[in-house]
Amino acid sequence: MNHSAPVIIKVRESLPQYSWRTEQIRQMEQQLIVAQHISIYQLMLRAGEALFHTLRHCWPKARHLWIFCGKGNNGGDGYVLARLAKQAGYSVQVAAFDEPSPGIPAEQARHDWLKAGGSYGSLQSLHGQPDVIIDALLGIGPSTTLRGDLLAWIQFINRQASPVLAVDIPSGLNADTGMPLGGAVHATTTLTLVGLKPGLLTGMAADFTGELYFSDLKDSDSQYCDTGGIRLLDYSAVLPLLPLRARTAHKGNNGKVLLAGGGLGMPGAIRLAGEAALRAGAGLVRVFCHPDNQLLVFSGRPELMLCQHLTADTLEWPDVLVAGPGLGFDEWSKQQWEKFIAFQGRMVLDADGLNWLAQYPQSRANWVLTPHPGEAARLLHSTIADIQADRFAAIQELHHRYGGVVLLKGSGTLIFDGKQMAICTEGNPGMASGGMGDILSGIIAALLAQGLTLFDAACCGALLHGKAANEIAREQGERGMLASDLFFWLQKLVNPQRYQHGKNADTDTR
Numbered sequence: 001m002n003h004s005a006p007v008i009i010k011v012r013e014s015l016p017q018y019s020w021r022t023e024q025i026r027q028m029e030q031q032l033i034v035a036q037h038i039s040i041y042q043l044m045l046r047a048g049e050a051l052f053h054t055l056r057h058c059w060p061k062a063r064h065l066w067i068f069c070g071k072g073n074n075g076g077d078g079y080v081l082a083r084l085a086k087q088a089g090y091s092v093q094v095a096a097f098d099e100p101s102p103g104i105p106a107e108q109a110r111h112d113w114l115k116a117g118g119s120y121g122s123l124q125s126l127h128g129q130p131d132v133i134i135d136a137l138l139g140i141g142p143s144t145t146l147r148g149d150l151l152a153w154i155q156f157i158n159r160q161a162s163p164v165l166a167v168d169i170p171s172g173l174n175a176d177t178g179m180p181l182g183g184a185v186h187a188t189t190t191l192t193l194v195g196l197k198p199g200l201l202t203g204m205a206a207d208f209t210g211e212l213y214f215s216d217l218k219d220s221d222s223q224y225c226d227t228g229g230i231r232l233l234d235y236s237a238v239l240p241l242l243p244l245r246a247r248t249a250h251k252g253n254n255g256k257v258l259l260a261g262g263g264l265g266m267p268g269a270i271r272l273a274g275e276a277a278l279r280a281g282a283g284l285v286r287v288f289c290h291p292d293n294q295l296l297v298f299s300g301r302p303e304l305m306l307c308q309h310l311t312a313d314t315l316e317w318p319d320v321l322v323a324g325p326g327l328g329f330d331e332w333s334k335q336q337w338e339k340f341i342a343f344q345g346r347m348v349l350d351a352d353g354l355n356w357l358a359q360y361p362q363s364r365a366n367w368v369l370t371p372h373p374g375e376a377a378r379l380l381h382s383t384i385a386d387i388q389a390d391r392f393a394a395i396q397e398l399h400h401r402y403g404g405v406v407l408l409k410g411s412g413t414l415i416f417d418g419k420q421m422a423i424c425t426e427g428n429p430g431m432a433s434g435g436m437g438d439i440l441s442g443i444i445a446a447l448l449a450q451g452l453t454l455f456d457a458a459c460c461g462a463l464l465h466g467k468a469a470n471e472i473a474r475e476q477g478e479r480g481m482l483a484s485d486l487f488f489w490l491q492k493l494v495n496p497q498r499y500q501h502g503k504n505a506d507t508d509t510r
Contacts, residue, residue, distance in 0.1 A: 008054055008191065011212040018229030019196040019423065022140045022175050028195050036219065041105040043217060044073060047167075047193050048080025048109075050215040054191045055085070055132065055165060058211075062131035064091040068157060069110075069120070070137040070171075071098040076106030077167050077193075078136025079113040086118055093127070094120040097137055097153055123156055133157060133164045135185045138171035140197060145182040146172055154183050163188035169197055170208045177390045178203025178412065186210075193217055198230050201423050202391055202412025231422040233415075233463050239496045241452060241460050242281075254283030255449020258307060258318035259442070260340045261351070262289025263328025267296040269351065269438040272483050273325045274304050276442025279490045280464070282449045286318070290332065310339040320346050320448045324353020325438040346448050350441040354379060363403035368444055368458050371398070372409040372437065392421070405454040407444075409437065413462050417455045424459065426466025428473045435483030440465045443490070464493050 009016075020028065033043060055062065067082045069075035079094070086092045094113070100106035110120075135157060137150070146154070154172050157164060164187045169175050172184030178199040188210040192200055194217055200209050246253070257277045262270035267289065274287045274297070288307040289297050298304055307314055315321070323340045327333045329352055337356040347367040349357060354371050358378040371379060373387045376394055379402065380387070387394045388410075395408045395416045408414040413424040444461035452460060468489035472481055492499050 008050055008057065008213050008215050011196070011214050015232050015234045015425070016196050016214060016216075017232060019198045019201060019232055020229040021198060024229065025140060025175075025195050025197065032194065032217065039105075040073075041108050044076050044105050044109055045080055046217045046219070047077040047215075048084055050193065050217065051077060051081045051134070051165070051167060051191055052084045052088075054189065054213055054215075055081070055134075058165070058189050059132050059163065063089070064128060064131045065093070065134060066126055066130040066132075066160075066162070067092060067094045067134040068137050068153065068171075069094055069096050070139070071096075071100050071106065072139060072141060073104070073106050074136050074139030074141075074167055074171075075100065076104075076109035078134055079106065079109035079118075081134060081136070081167075082118055083109075083113045083116045086116060091128075092118065093125070093130070094118060095123055095126055095153075096120040097150065123153065130160070130162045133160055133162050134167065135164055135171050135187060136167040137185075139168045140175035142172070142181055143174060143176070147182065151183050154185050158186050164210075166190040166209070168193050169200060173199060173205065173208050174203075175199040177392065178205035179389055180204060180208065184208050189213065191215065195229070196232070198392065198412075198423060201232070201425050202410070202414060203388060204411075206411050231420065233422050233424045233426070233459055235426075235463055235467055235493075235496070238460055238463060238493070239500065241447075241456055242450075242494055242496055244497055251283035254281055255319045255446070255451070256284045256286075256317060257282045257320050257322065257442075257445045257449050258286045258288065258314070259322040259325065259445070260288045260307075260310060260336060261323065261325040261327040261353070262287070262293045262297055263326055263330065263333050263352070264290045264292055266326035266328060267293035268435060269326030271297045271301070271304075272435045273322055273350075273438040273442035273445075275301055275484075275487060276439040276490065277322070277446040277449075278303055278442075279487045280443040280446035280461075280494050282446035286314075288314075288336075289326075310336060312342075315340065315343045318345065318449075320348065320445045322348045322350065322441050322445045324349055324351040324356075325441060327352035327356070329355060346454070348441050348445045348448070350437060351375075357402065361401065363401065365403050366454065367404040368407060368448070368454055369398065369402055369404060370407045370409065370437065370441060370444070370458075376408055395421075405458045407440075407458045407462060409440075413466070415455065415458045415462060420455060422455075422459050424462040424466055426463055427469055428466075428478050430473050430478030430481035431466075431469045433481060433483065436465075436469075436486075439483050439486055439490075464490060468493055 166187035447457035
């Protein structure tokens with residue numbers, strides 16, 4: 001075995017810069033083979049070594065393996081792992097769903113496994129209790145609903161009590177969309193190879209992938225296909241977007257935000273969005289809401305300024321308008337919609353602002369739309385299931401119809417401006433509570449007011465929002481997290497020099 005095996009990284013700890021769709025991954029494999037002067041089978045050997053290192057790292061005491069191999073190259077990776085594990089003294093049982101076609105690398109991998117004294121059988125041949133199960137059934141190939149025996153094998157794996165290591169992607173999970181194809185393996189750990197697949201990062205992926213590891217299978221610094229994929233957002237990207245402020249800065253330098261919403265009986269959403277804009281660094285923040293809500297909205301937060309009426313004059317004041325949090329869908333709300341939709345500056349449209357947009361559609365280049373799947377379904381006159389079935393197609397259609405920058409919320413938030421696509425994996429299930437989206441709208445508006453582009457503000461906002469929630473979950477847990485809990489961490493995170501390098505790092509007077 002090559003002891004200078006490819007490096008394995010844990011994705012949560014070191015996020016690659018891009019992910020790629022399946023057709024790009026296949027091109028990357030060919031580019032890697034050419035760049036490093038190796039065969040497809042040699043690449044498969046590297047994959048097997050990477051899997052073996054992952055196995056030993058995650059389960060150092062494991063000694064008995066069940067390895068489920070399909071007929072393609074994913075199964076070939078499984079045969080290589082089986083041979084390496086057997087040579088290292090493991091007890092290995094291989095269940096083969098089907099035999100590889102003659103002449104493909106997987107057939108050579110199976111041959112070498114048999115030559116090393118291994119064997120394979122059916123599900124019925126398995127016995128004992130494995131320490132770890134290896135899922136090498138399908139890989140990135142399938143894109144249609146699974147049925148019959150293949151689905152039965154996946155269900156068999158899921159019934160076992162043992163942890164599961166998935167090869168490249170859990171079998172049955174669509175590598176492009178993150179949606180199960182009628183069923184998918186619930187992996188404990190996934191080692192993905194060559195390039196990171198978007199289907200591991202959005203949709204339903206989080207329920208199937210477990211801990212995610214990555215190996216590019218390179219053995220040198222060869223470069224290939226390093227751009228052109230879907231950008232993966234990491235907190236380190238915040239640093240250049242939020243530089244230290246000039247020592248002579250004043251509130252006028254940091255932008256003016258007006259928030260419009262807070263319909264009758266719904267004061268909370270607009271209050272949360274307004275305070276989020278303050279905590280994210282906006283210089284001045286005004287709030288317009290229903291008169292009956294004004295006391296509740298402004299009580300306890302004197303830094304928020306009241307906007308009594310939406311008029312042509314008041315709409316000339318802001319650099320950025322946030323429209324929709326808690327707006328409602330009644331006659332008063334419709335009147336306000338007709339007023340603020342006349343605003344021609346940069347805008348963040350959320351919540352009921354999006355629902356009104358679905359009723360009165362138009363396209364603009366200078367707004368950020370932040371729908372969750374339900375709002376996206378209304379905007380596209382489809383269903384939530386349609387949106388989730390292919391979130392990438394949905395966000396592209398949203399941009400096509402409505403323009404600007406679209407941020408599609410959910411597990412693996414997507415951001416798209418017509419040219420660039422990004423995924424934000426920050427966040428956790430504790431955020432499934434009221435008011436979280438309003439916080440995000442306020443953050444994005446504050447970043448826009450401070451001079452970020454639409455795309456950068458949406459990306460940076462999603463990162464800050466999700467990471468603040470992750471810091472809370474790390475300290476307090478997920479259940480019971482409130483939207484207002486994010487404010488403490490938000491202020492820390494919008495000062496990246498201080499957060500990353502120490503409490504006095506932002507005191508340089510230059």
